[in-house]
Amino acid sequence: MAQDREGPPAKRFKAAPPGTQPQSAAPPAHVQRRSLPISGARGPLLARLRRLDTAILIGETGSGKTTQLPQYLYEAGIGHPGVIAVTQPRRVAAVTLAARVAEEKRTELGKLVGYTVRFDDCSCAETRLRFLTDGMLLREAIGDPLLHKYSVAILDEAHERTIHTDVLFGVVKAAQKKRKERGLRPLKVIVMSATMDVDMFSQYFNGAPVIYLEGRQHPIDIFYTKERQSDYLQAALVSIFQIHQEAPACQDILVFLTGQEEIEAMTKTCRDVAQHLPEGCPRMTVLPLYASLPHSQQLRAFKPTPEGGRKVILSTNIAETSITIAGIKFVVDTGMVKAKKYSPETGLEVLAVQQVSKAQAWQRTGRAGRQESGICYRLYTEEDFEKFEEMTTPEIQRCNLASVVLQLLALKIPNVLTFDFMSKPSPDAIQAAIDQLDLLGAVTQKEGQLVLTPLGKKMAAFPLDPKFSKAILLSPQFHCAEEILTIVSLLSVDSVLHNPPAQRDEVQAARKKFISSEGDHLTLLNVYRAYKNVNGHKGWCRENFINGRNMKLMAEVRAQLRDICVKLSMPLESCRGDTAGVRRCLAHSLFMNAAELRPDGSYGTVGSQQLVAIHPSSVLFQCKPACVVYTGLLRTSRCYMRDLCPVDAEWLLEAAPEYFRRRLRSAKS
């Protein structure tokens, strides 16, 4: 048995998972408003908030805080005549919340109530309640650090600690202070969160009071295993079938696993086992769920359970916050997650399976009690659970900070090393980011202070990693702006190349015609040109194993980047066949990611002489160019360079003479 069901008494608790997910929780509209838990507290809540500059609002799932509070504030005239901003970590949430609130106010979406997300602005001068993504408000702040148009900033889902929310904390705190000092209209800041991190939020915002809101979450029973499980997959399998044979039909199971491959394998195993069950067992429908799964297949997880059957959903952490499935009675938590780590010394990103935090485990557990009471099986011992980290490390402590530092400098933060972060990244990580920006020519010292150069200011206008912004800004010098725009856009979305392992030979045959001996970037450029030639025809995409969805997204990104170029009055030319210009431009912007062939046939990075290899997915896999630049490193079984472009060592010397003089092997000889 994977877990102990008769042993020590189950812990019964009232789960308070974060994250109201409006897109599928969707209670009926305005008729429901008055019966939400928050409505009983309206009067006292408004009285308190009216007096406060800053408040931390803790609300359980189902409290109605996200939809109701902005309306209450507006109806009470708090913040009038400014705009009330409500930020969300995800686009869908911003859009669906705005739609719902507009419906409750019985107004047209985009007028009084609106939303603003990337590629989609549904708001106007009349808009008073504005839902936006946290990243969008941050971008606005670059143009207007004091956020003049807003009178209230509500930062929702703050416990998720996205990199954007974390930077916004500092931005709104500073804006509030400065507006006060200058006698401007005050900025009210309301931080909304689930139960974790309460003290930290309050402390950060100068001891701001914490207001608790009742929620409406059903009780969930939690079971731990008696003994530590050596194989969480085996334990999960046993648990699934144990539940399946004991629980009534129509009670669905959600299982948290770590990744696509694991989920696909487990899906197959479960389906096989399910075929050999004794008679009288409910029919089992096993459904995988992960982000890269085609949308149509994701939707299957939402279909109601067939009469007399049972749905078993095998999911990544996408089901923790982004996707909510109704009717889950059982959650099986393996306690594992695949997550990214970053080490500033090597610039290496590592994607590794690791233990979840306590907060994450509670989040998973909460997915069981959304419509009625639920049960959660934790495939680890209670003792081990106690040893889990309290919180997941905030994203800002796990990332390359080059973009963040560039944004902070664009916000005219006087000293990025002492910026008021709620959770400070390591000084090494900040310094590494400054060094990168320095090499790109984005920053300079002025009167002992780090400031942006004119180039740096332009770079900050692009929603991109600084090295890509630099590529775009340099491209006119090489007469290839159109091509670089395409390449950078392709690199900033998920891969447009679809690689189903089962059809490997067909994929290779179809891809042949796009391959350029000048590397992966130019191969991608060929794909885009061919795609444009057939006007993005769907059948063509299918035949050529091109991901049409990502291609469309890429086109949107490209249009946005092109707009920014036009606003910066950049001359946009195409080099047509002269692809050397494109490679030179890439050499001048990716020079920090350069590697040289060594006499023994291996590759070493020019920066730190680290041993690296060409990723087998690269078109240059079988080739041995003397000198390459790459988009990034990926650490798996070895350290791989991804997206390669062969370059001349002289180009690198041209790009950053000081940096390369001592480093480049070919320059020494």
Next chain:
DNA sequence: GAGCACTGC
């Protein structure tokens, strides 16, 4: 000769 969790501007 490999394989990538999830967001967002």
